[in-house]
Amino acid sequence: MRTSYTRDDTERLFRQLRASSDPELRAALAELHMPLVEYLAKRFKDRGEPLDDLVQVGSVGLLKAIDRFDLGRGVQFSTYATPTIVGELKRYFRDKGWAVRVPRRLQELSLRLNKVVAQLTQDLGRSPTVAEIAKYAGVSEEEVLEALESGQAYSTTSLDAPTGGDDDDSPMRVDRIGEEDLRLDNLEYFASLAPLIEQLPERERTILYLRFFRGMTQSKIAEHVGISQMHVSRLLTRILEFLREGMEGDAEF
Amino acid sequence: MDTVTVRVPPKADHLALLRTAVGWMAGRDDFTIDQVDDLKMAVEEAAVQLLRHGGSSDITLDMLATRTGVEARLHARVDSADPVIDETSFSWLILKALADDLEVDADADIATIVLRKTRMDLHNGDDVAVGDAG
Numbered sequence: 518m519r520t521s522y523t524r525d526d527t528e529r530l531f532r533q534l535r536a537s538s539d540p541e542l543r544a545a546l547a548e549l550h551m552p553l554v555e556y557l558a559k560r561f562k563d564r565g566e567p568l569d570d571l572v573q574v575g576s577v578g579l580l581k582a583i584d585r586f587d588l589g590r591g592v593q594f595s596t597y598a599t600p601t602i603v604g605e606l607k608r609y610f611r612d613k614g615w616a617v618r619v620p621r622r623l624q625e626l627s628l629r630l631n632k633v634v635a636q637l638t639q640d641l642g643r644s645p646t647v648a649e650i651a652k653y654a655g656v657s658e659e660e661v662l663e664a665l666e667s668g669q670a671y672s673t674t675s676l677d678a679p680t681g682g683d684d685d686d687s688p689m690r691v692d693r694i695g696e697e698d699l700r701l702d703n704l705e706y707f708a709s710l711a712p713l714i715e716q717l718p719e720r721e722r723t724i725l726y727l728r729f730f731r732g733m734t735q736s737k738i739a740e741h742v743g744i745s746q747m748h749v750s751r752l753l754t755r756i757l758e759f760l761r762e763g764m765e766g767d768a769e770f
Numbered sequence: 771m772d773t774v775t776v777r778v779p780p781k782a783d784h785l786a787l788l789r790t791a792v793g794w795m796a797g798r799d800d801f802t803i804d805q806v807d808d809l810k811m812a813v814e815e816a817a818v819q820l821l822r823h824g825g826s827s828d829i830t831l832d833m834l835a836t837r838t839g840v841e842a843r844l845h846a847r848v849d850s851a852d853p854v855i856d857e858t859s860f861s862w863l864i865l866k867a868l869a870d871d872l873e874v875d876a877d878a879d880i881a882t883i884v885l886r887k888t889r890m891d892l893h894n895g896d897d898v899a900v901g902d903a904g
Contacts, residue, residue, distance in 0.1 A: 563783075634803065644804035646892065647797040662797045665806075666790060710860055729867045734804045750807045757811060757864065761818060764860070 524549055531588050546583050547576065553595055554579050557602050564610060571606060578605030592712040600713060600763040626664040630654060631745045638746065644736040665747070713763035717756065724749060725756050777830045780821050780846070788831045788844075789814045795833045796840050802890050809887050812868035813842050816883040819861055820846040823854045823881060839870070839888040848881040855883065 534542040558571035582598035637645035727733040739746040778784035827847030834841045871886035
């Protein structure tokens with residue numbers, strides 16, 4: 518018979534697990550937090566997938582969170598695990614092709630406009646307007662708007678990917694901005710946010726800081742970090758989404 | 771000055787429509803794409819907060835183009851008189867960074883978040899604030 522635990526045992530179980538790597542303890546922790554997985558999985562139940570399948574997908578996220586959780590951070594495990602579980606569920610839908618399908622024509626236009634935006638930003642010394650982009654690219658304003666929107670949709674790299682293995686297209690120049698990153702200490706004010714931000718890859722953290730604490734425009738950030746404006750835009754949107762998921766977990770658990 | 775209104779049921783899946791709508795509006799109205807993105811993110815953030823505090827009521831977004839910029843007014847029926855966005859929250863910080871002007875009002879059981887963005891002076895020297903009143 519397995520001993521029965523309550524969620525109050527979470528911290529003790531983690532200590533024991535880190536000391537012994539006993540799979541029984543890992544299983545006990547997973548079982549304790551299945552209600553969290555079930556709760557989060559239910560939020561995706563309107564998308565036509567059986568809840569059981571979603572719970573199973575979510576539990577993969579839970580196990581990842583159990584393996585990565587660091588007790589020393591002084592944050593509730595549920596707060597830490599929520600974005601990881603939600604990330605796993607979202608990836609599942611994306612991989613199944615449930616995410617917005619972007620027609621090839623728009624993908625190509627989006628890639629082309631990326632370059633046009635960079636060129637115009639340089640020429641004008643500021644971010645261009647939709648009308649300027651349309652004129653330069655020889656397409657309608659509607660097409661520009663549509664392509665910008667689709668640029669948002671079709672990048673599906675997960676924020677959840679382990680830190681370090683950066684799979685994106687441009688060189689990182691974080692070495693130059695390391696000292697700014699340190700000033701993320703500002704975020705201590707938002708206590709429950711800090712552990713979530715720690716989960717972000719370094720470049721995302723830098724972008725978050727530059728936009729919201731330094732008030733830098735997306736174009737400036739793009740220049741600073743060495744990626745396109747559209748890429749910065751996508752990352753910011755995803756960062757906010759990630760933080761919201763995490764904060765929601767914080768409020769409810 | 772036209773007001774365009776979009777109203778969605780209180781489900782997270784519909785918030786993307788509000789985001790797209792404001793992007794469309796500002797994008798056609800000589801905002802730079804940096805500003806368009808700021809507005810889209812701000813509207814989404816505001817809508818998320820209304821969703822969290824409301825629950826069962828539709829979320830309405832009124833977008834008003836003015837001579838100087840755009841005003842996005844989001845409102846929804848809420849359950850409590852507590853402010854939908856606390857001034858010490860991260861959400862507030864985000865909205866302050868994204869919008870040029872932010873107002874959060876609670877009137878009886880309707881919470882309203884107003885975001886204003888001023889059109890950028892595209893050609894140095896031109897004053898966009900001066901012109902016919904339309």
